[in-house]
Amino acid sequence: MTNETSTDRVLPMEVRRVTGRQRPTRHGGQSNPWAETKAMASETRTIRIEALARVEGEGALDIRLEGDRIEELKLRIYEPPRFFEAFLCGRPLEEVPDITARICGICPVAYMMTSVHALEAALGVTVPSEIRQLRRLLYCGEWIESHALHMHLLHAPDFLGYDSGLEMARDYPTELGRGLRLKKHGNQLLETLGGRAIHPINVAVGGFYRCPKRDELAALIPDFEWGVQAAAETTRWIAGFPYPHFERPYEMIALSHPDEYPMNEGRIVSNSGLSLPASDFETEFEEIHVPHSTALHAARRRDGSSYLVGPLARVTLNRDRLSPTARRVADEIAFEPSCRNPYKSLIARGLELIHAYEEALQILTNYAPPRTSRVTYKPRAGEGAAATEAPRGMLYHRYRIDEQGKIAFATIVPPTSQNQRQIEEDLRHLIPTILAETDDNLGRQCERLVRSYDPCISCSTHFLKIHIDRGERSLDPIASPSNVTPTP
Numbered sequence: 001m002t003n004e005t006s007t008d009r010v011l012p013m014e015v016r017r018v019t020g021r022q023r024p025t026r027h028g029g030q031s032n033p034w035a036e037t038k039a040m041a042s043e044t045r046t047i048r049i050e051a052l053a054r055v056e057g058e059g060a061l062d063i064r065l066e067g068d069r070i071e072e073l074k075l076r077i078y079e080p081p082r083f084f085e086a087f088l089c090g091r092p093l094e095e096v097p098d099i100t101a102r103i104c105g106i107c108p109v110a111y112m113m114t115s116v117h118a119l120e121a122a123l124g125v126t127v128p129s130e131i132r133q134l135r136r137l138l139y140c141g142e143w144i145e146s147h148a149l150h151m152h153l154l155h156a157p158d159f160l161g162y163d164s165g166l167e168m169a170r171d172y173p174t175e176l177g178r179g180l181r182l183k184k185h186g187n188q189l190l191e192t193l194g195g196r197a198i199h200p201i202n203v204a205v206g207g208f209y210r211c212p213k214r215d216e217l218a219a220l221i222p223d224f225e226w227g228v229q230a231a232a233e234t235t236r237w238i239a240g241f242p243y244p245h246f247e248r249p250y251e252m253i254a255l256s257h258p259d260e261y262p263m264n265e266g267r268i269v270s271n272s273g274l275s276l277p278a279s280d281f282e283t284e285f286e287e288i289h290v291p292h293s294t295a296l297h298a299a300r301r302r303d304g305s306s307y308l309v310g311p312l313a314r315v316t317l318n319r320d321r322l323s324p325t326a327r328r329v330a331d332e333i334a335f336e337p338s339c340r341n342p343y344k345s346l347i348a349r350g351l352e353l354i355h356a357y358e359e360a361l362q363i364l365t366n367y368a369p370p371r372t373s374r375v376t377y378k379p380r381a382g383e384g385a386a387a388t389e390a391p392r393g394m395l396y397h398r399y400r401i402d403e404q405g406k407i408a409f410a411t412i413v414p415p416t417s418q419n420q421r422q423i424e425e426d427l428r429h430l431i432p433t434i435l436a437e438t439d440d441n442l443g444r445q446c447e448r449l450v451r452s453y454d455p456c457i458s459c460s461t462h463f464l465k466i467h468i469d470r471g472e473r474s475l476d477p478i479a480s481p482s483n484v485t486p487t488p
Contacts, residue, residue, distance in 0.1 A: 238347060
């Protein structure tokens with residue numbers, strides 16, 4: 001994924017009414033001669049939103065309705081697979097952090113950190129507490145820039161009735177200006193500690209190639225003092241948005257650590273009582289190939305059920321480990337301890353934004369450069385796995401290395417692949433409640449629900465296509481060839 005995010009590109013929505021089984025033809029977005037045809041009992045209603053801004057990646061949502069019954073619903077990911085796991089094989093383990101960072105331009109730190117933890121597990125490397133703190137600081141920077149971007153530019157327009165962040169800025173210049181400054185602080189921290197803001201280059205197995213000097217981090221303290229209060233103001237603001245009344249009985253999955261809010265380390269836990277080491281992820285979860293997506297779906301191995309990862313799950317399972325200001329704001333806005341409303345993931349992101357600023361400020365204030373920037377090691381054959389918490393949810397890596405320190409096997413399970421099945425299930429429960437809406441509003445509400453997950457659909461362009469078919473005919477495909485094979 002590139003770091004470019006389209007915030008103002010909205011293409012026309014096509015609305016068609018067709019009686020019987022007559023097949024509509026494409027009309028290039030121009031006025032539809034059928035749009036005013038009176039609906040009949042056997043009408044076919046098709047909505048096609050050709051491009052949606054404010055998500056990352058290429059995909060399509062196909063919905064076929066027969067009256068008030070959902071006959072087919074598919075969140076299709078049709079971009080070609082990128083084969084990161086395959087082309088890591090045979091490469092020296094030292095190259096893995098920089099290569100996996102290229103999977104995403106918004107959350108490269110999550111991929112780098114998960115890879116180094118997994119490789120260090122395989123090598124038997126333990127880093128000192130000073131390096132561990134710097135890693136959490138780097139993660140704070142990523143959470144800040146990612147959450148600030150999503151909250152202000154990608155999702156807030158949905159609740160305030162705007163098509164883009166740029167359009168919203170005319171009426172909310174103070175809030176948008178604050179959001180951009182918050183995002184900038186995250187980028188500055190990534191640049192100072194990671195070497196650059198996009199795809200950092202300073203992360204190494206065993207630590208960092210170079211640790212920052214005390215004055216380099218001290219220069220960031222005033223901005224982060226401001227940021228704690230600004231993040232709290234932002235969270236209070238978004239808590240007042242008009243959220244739909246929609247709740248689901250999620251199985252929530254996240255890391256949990258006894259002494260800190262989860263970022264780099266912890267056990268995998270759930271609200272259903274699950275608790276296991278991160279290295280045992282594959283004993284409880286599996287990836288499944290579905291024909292309509294080139295991205296794999298993750299599910300519980302026991303019964304194929306869906307589950308939820310991300311900020312809402314993290315806050316629910318770790319609320320008592322949020323920073324003092326984040327906990328105080330959560331109580332002030334009466335954020336439910338067991339919130340099940342996916343739209344309110346936006347508020348959970350706000351609480352995590354406060355936490356990231358407050359923890360980062362503490363590390364910046366107390367920073368003393370470590371005596372060594374990284375732990376040395378000798379290559380050896382082994383296997384290691386780890387999970388960390390990317391802004392969008394839990395991310396899992398497993399690697400096997402040979403005697404020369406080269407990668408023999410790799411598997412990567414991103415947060416969005418874990419949430420895809422849950423998104424489809426949420427849509428199946430939402431759509432029956434909004435069937436009376438106009439085609440335009442129905443499509444927009446489906447999009448808003450998908451955006452609540454802040455999905456990272458791919459790593460290049462930023463749009464989602466939606467196709468809703470109300471009638472008896474088969475879906476008009478909008479996809480790449482069906483014989484594309486998903487990433488192993």
